[in-house]
Amino acid sequence: MSSLRAYRQIVRRPSRKIYVGPVAVGGDAPISVQTMTNTLTTDVDGTLDQIRRSAAAGADIVRVSCPDEDSTKALKDIVAGSPVPIVADIHFHYRRAIEAAEAGAACLRINPGNIGSEDRVREVIKAAKDYGCSMRIGVNAGSLERDLLEQYGEPCPDAMVESARRHMRILEDNDFTNFKISVKASDVFLAVAAYQALADACDYPLHLGITEAGGLRGGTVKSSVGLGMLLWSGIGDTIRVSLSADPVEEVRVGYEILKSLDLRHRGxxxxxxxxxxxxxxxxxxxxxxxxxxxxxxxxxxxxxxxxxxxxxxxxxxxxxxxxxxxxxxxxxxxxxxxxxxxxxxxxxxxxxxxxxxxxxxxxxxxxxxxxxxxxxxx
The missing domain is CATH 3.30.413.10 (Sulfite Reductase Hemoprotein, domain 1)
Known part of the structure; x- marks a missing residue:
């Protein structure tokens, strides 16, 4: 091996492999690129147009928000018309997660701690098992549990990893390990430190992102710095670049980051x-x-x-x-x-x-x- 090739070699962190529909995440699978629609989910045609344009740009997975029952009803048609697996973004109401699983979502993005009692969490896990869904535990510095903020005084890597551990234990206690985890923050230093700590604390696949990164130019720079640091050190199994822009731009930026590190080769x-x-x-x-x-x-x-x-x-x-x-x-x-x-x-x-x-x-x-x-x- 030449000295240049050795210098460029990235050794990825070993992790479990899960599936979002047919897309493998973790293990020896290529690092996948995700985006999220910003249309109203009830606008099926508009949402599908965004999904198809994102898929044409290379998106492996697309996330769709499901804030209400009308959205989960629309999700069935969206899943049927999508060329890529759909992740249902769920907050607070456990019924939306069950409905999304029934509608064909390939993955449920939830925080187990904010969807209610343990009985309700078990119902969501049962639905995920029954319909073959994986899950993503999504921890965000802007919405940490109140007791953790009181304990640590502010959002910090230790608080974010502790939040992730809590949610992991809820799923593991219910014999469910088909999940990936994210610990996102809009601050690059906080996000990178939280992911580094989480990478040492578990072997689950990690979904990377600098959340609420900003507009096309500023958000691209922040995401490139944060994700680049993590990917270069071998951390990360799937990425989403969060931009106040067309989702297609998120996909394009994601691929440019991966191409610059010789991790994906497309286009x-x-x-x-x-x-x-x-x-x-x-x-x-x-x-x-x-x-x-x-x-x-x-x-x-x-x-x-x-x-x-x-x-x-x-x-x-x-x-x-x-x-x-x-x-x-x-x-x-x-x-x-x-x-x-x-x-x-x-x-x-x-x-x-x-x-x-x-x-x-x-x-x-x-x-x-x-x-x-x-x-x-x-």
Whole structure:
């Protein structure tokens, strides 16, 4: 193993494996990407539109809030029309959890301590077992139990982990271990410290998130810092980037975080320069256009777009397709790290899109052939 490869290797924390529908979470499963709809759940068509767009962007799992009975009634149609497993977000009323399980939810997001007596918790657990649901214990710094706040004086990692332990014990005492856990906070330091402590305290899969992170730009930065620290240290089995934005953007940011750490490989990874007076074409405009036009690509492909020859050839050697700006409106195109041909500015974007799409088609065919070979009887 080269020194660079060894330096980049992330050893994930060992954890149990559970399933959210057909999606494995924990164990040796890939780190899954989640988002949550922000439509009214009773708006079935609008909610399904968000779910389908999120799934097309790569969402493995989508969460839907179920605050009332009308929402759980609508959930049945949403589950039936969804291309990905649905997590029902439940707070306070245990009946909503039972109704969501009956409606086909793949997972119930609850805090066992806030849905009532032990008898009610047992009813929810029975429904989860009867309908094959997993659960997520969702601890949040903004809604910790009053006695824990009095004991610790403020939200802190110890209080959050103690809250998680309480909820874990409730499920374990009722012979239910098919769950994952989150300990979210809007403060990056608090969230990271709580997850680190929880990772040492149990072997259940962990759902990562910096809750209420903010808008698209600020929330992306906060989530990247917090989730990046945890993922780099091997902690985390599924993630949700919480943004005050379109859920599709949460999915895109989630994948960019995972791709930057070499943990998931989906879509085009663009390497581009910030541009300067040396640029041979408008790098900023070109990259924005390429990102939009290549958003449909699912195969893992790397593309470098560099405005001049200072760093362009070096970056191109490491990418599947590369472009380096040259003088007189003539730019060098690299394929598999090698100089291949030149292209003019006007035809440049269409040409790069075509090259990436061609590469994606080859990779998709290879993947299909490998899958078919694996399915052949031995």
């Amino acid at each position: 085009v990874r663009v390497v581009s320069c910030p541009s300067c007076a040396r640029q041979g074409f408008d790098v900023v405009k070109t990259v924005a256009t390429l990102e939009e036009r290549l958003a449909h690509i699912e195969e893992p492909i790397s593309l470098s777009v560099i405005g001049c020859i200072v760093n362009g050839p070096g970056e191109a050697r490491e990418t599947d397709v590369g472009l380096t700006g040259g003088g007189g409106g003539s730019h060098m195109v690299y394929l598999a790290g090698n100089q291949d041909h030149k292209i003019g500015t006007e035809a440049m974007v269409d040409h790069l899109v075509a090259l990436v799409e061609k590469k994606a088609a080859v990779l998709a065919a290879e993947r299909a052939a490998a899958r078919a070979a694996a399915d052949e009887p031995k």
